[in-house]
Amino acid sequence: MEIRYLRLIKVIVKEGSITRAIDKLHLSQSALSYQLKEAKVQLGTPIFYRHNKKLILTPIGKKLYKAANNVLKEIDSTEPEIKKLISGETGMIQISTECNTSYHWLPPVLNKFKNEFPNVGCKLYLRLLTAL
Structure with missing residues (x-):
């Protein structure tokens, strides 16, 4: 129908x-x-x-x-x-990256994103590097 x-x-x-x-x-x-x-x-x-x-x-x-x-x-x-x-007013983005101590730029970028798109969630997946 x-x-x-x-x-x-x-x-x-x-x-x-x-x-x-x-x-x-x-x-x-x-x-x-x-x-x-x-x-x-x-x-x-x-x-x-x-x-x-x-x-x-x-x-x-x-x-x-x-x-x-x-x-x-x-x-x-x-x-x-x-x-x-x-339209991008709501939703979820997912970011996956390897963990690195030099990622000082990431928190400010995520904060700016959250301010510009308050109804869009963000999941961050970090992969730890392990020594062989």
């Missing part, structure tokens, strides 16, 4: 009518009807019953509506996090 179908189901139920759902989804009547038909074909069963001009969820539609609420909530909360990762 495509995410757009889940959004479609959720908005139709929330708005209570196709007319209001069309406005919310910025779709034409024919586009909404087509997507609803495609969702029905993909599932192999109706999602809504038509009663007069109202759409009423079938038992399968109720199950999908519940799933849509959960899935869309998760997607909506994840999108901003992904955008922050992509």
Whole structure:
């Protein structure tokens, strides 16, 4: 099931009518009807019953509506996090180096990095040199 179908189901139920759902989804009547038909074909069963001009969820539609609420909530909360990762606002960098007592420059560099990117974590892996 495509995410757009889940959004479609959720908005139709929330708005209570196709007319209001069309406005919310910025779709034409024919586009909404087509997507609803495609969702029905993909599932192999109706999602809504038509009663007069109202759409009423079938038992399968109720199950999908519940799933849509959960899935869309998760997607909506994840999108901003992904955008922050992509833009470099948040994340984690990992630095691996051999331990050397002449690394006096490293702490100031890490401090500057932390000041410029406060939401990006840093893991430092040091490998100790051993004498043979």
